[in-house]
Every structure is written in C-alpha cells, then in structure tokens.
Amino acid sequence: MTTIVILTGAGISAESGLGTFRDKDGVWMRHDLADLATPEGFARNPALVHEFYNARRAAAAAARPNAAHLALTQLQRGYAGRVVLITQNVDDLHTRAGTAGVIQMHGSLMRALCHGCGHRWPAPARMAPQDPCPACGAAQTRPDVVWFGEMPYRMEEIYRALAEADLFVAIGTSGTVYPAAGFVAEAAQAGAETLEINLAPSGAMFDRVLTGPAAQVVPDWVAGLLGEPPDSGA
Ligand code: APR
Secondary structure: OOEEEEEEOHHHOHHHOOOOOOOOOOHHHHOOHHHHOOHHHHHHOHHHHHHHHHHHHHHHHHOOOOHHHHHHHHHHHHOOOEEEEEEOOOOOHHHHOOOOOOEEOOEEEEEEEEOOOOOEEEOOOOOOOOOOOOOOOOOOEEEEEOOOOOOOOOHHHHHHHHHHOOEEEEEOOOOOOOOHHHHHHHHHHOOOEEEEEEOOOOOOOOOEEEEOOHHHHHHHHHHHHOOOOOOOOO
C-alpha cells in the first residue's frame, strides 16, 4: 500500500483570505516575530501577544476551507493508500475541510495551553494574560502555538511517516523554517518521490514542481491521482 505524506504551509490558506508570513505583505513583513512568536516576547508583553493571536484566531474562525483543503480531504477518502497530512498552519481549515488525523506540528490557534500545569482546552475567542487556567487556576495561559525556539509537536510520528513515504508533497510553504524545511530531504533519503506545489518554486530540491495557486493546482493534481477527469473549471 502506498503512502502519501503531505506538508502544508500558509500558502494553502492564502486563498481562504489568511495571510502568509514571508510574501510581500506577509505577517513577518509587518510585525517583528521576536515580539510575537517567541517565549521571550510573550514574557515581555503577554497582552500584546494575546492580542496578536486573538486577531489571527478571529480571522481563522471567519475563514472557510478552500478548494485545496477540500481536495486533500477527497484524496484522503478516495485514495487506495494512506494519506498523512502534516501542517505548519495553526488555522483549523484542514480539520474543518474534513481531513482526518491532521498533524498540527506548530499547534493550533483554537487550543489554549496552561504554562503552569500543561492543561489544554478549546481556546475562547479572546484570551488575556489574567485568564485563569480551568484546571489549576494559575493565570499562565497562552495560545497552544509552537513559537520559535520551541519544539514542534508529534515529531516522532512525523519522522516515522517520512520514512514510510512513497510520495512527499509540500504545498504552499517557503521551506525556510526547520524542522519542516528538512522534511523533503528526509523523505527523499527514504526513497520517496517529492513534489512541490507552490505559486513559484521555493528553490528546495524536489523531483517535480507544479506552479500556480493551490486552490487551482491541488484539485487538478488530486483528480489526476484519483483517476478522475481534471476539473473542467466550469
Ligand atoms: N498557492 C500556493 N502557494 C502559495 C499561495 C497560493 N495561493 N500563496 C502563497 N504561496 C506560497 C508562497 O510562494 C510561499 O512559498 O506559500 C509560501 C508561504 O511561505 P511562508 O509565508 O514562509 O509560510 P510558511 O512556509 O507556512 O512558514 C512556515 O514559519 O513563521 C513560521 O510558524 C510559522 O508555520 C509558519 C512557518
């Protein structure tokens, strides 16, 4: 049975209206990630960081999965082999599109974490530094998002999947942040064929590159894999 391992980045949610990080008007082009996406930045100004994630949580809640997210669900349901979806994104669009077992390696805007006791719970729409943890009562709550300098989630499971991959596909990621940026080399080393789907080649080493907006390219790619006629686009 063949295994397809897919890694997605901010580019797959771009057509759902959610910003990417490093494109010309990207999030890190307008904000200093040291202030907003590091434990040190959070320690310095938790209210600022909560505000940043409250805004991103509201945008993600208002966004809808696009044709690329939905096509990956079709692939997972229709493909004869195994499809493992790893995302760097902290929005919940893959899950809302119906994909099962999504590995959110950078955590989720929709989950809260207590820095004190490690308890996790569904994040309220707005979080603030003084929010008490529902389990231990400490006012040490944070978004359950992996910041720079922190270890991404479920890495053992990810490396096992990469070792078993027959096909590795990176969709909408610039390949600039490790460990995710190293997954294509891991998969290639294990003998997988590698495919990049992006607006433009990221420059990393892939066997094949399909360029164009994910909401157009991914459905056609999935239709081809499932042996269906490409979307007439009608
Ligand atoms: N369709 C396909 N690809 C797109 C589209 C689109 N409509 N729009 C943008 N892209 C591509 C860009 O060409 C770029 O390669 O998506 C990629 C976005 O790159 P980044 O903004 O760097 O986002 P990402 O790769 O997900 O960043 C990785 O960095 O800041 C951290 O934790 C954060 O998970 C994030 C990680």
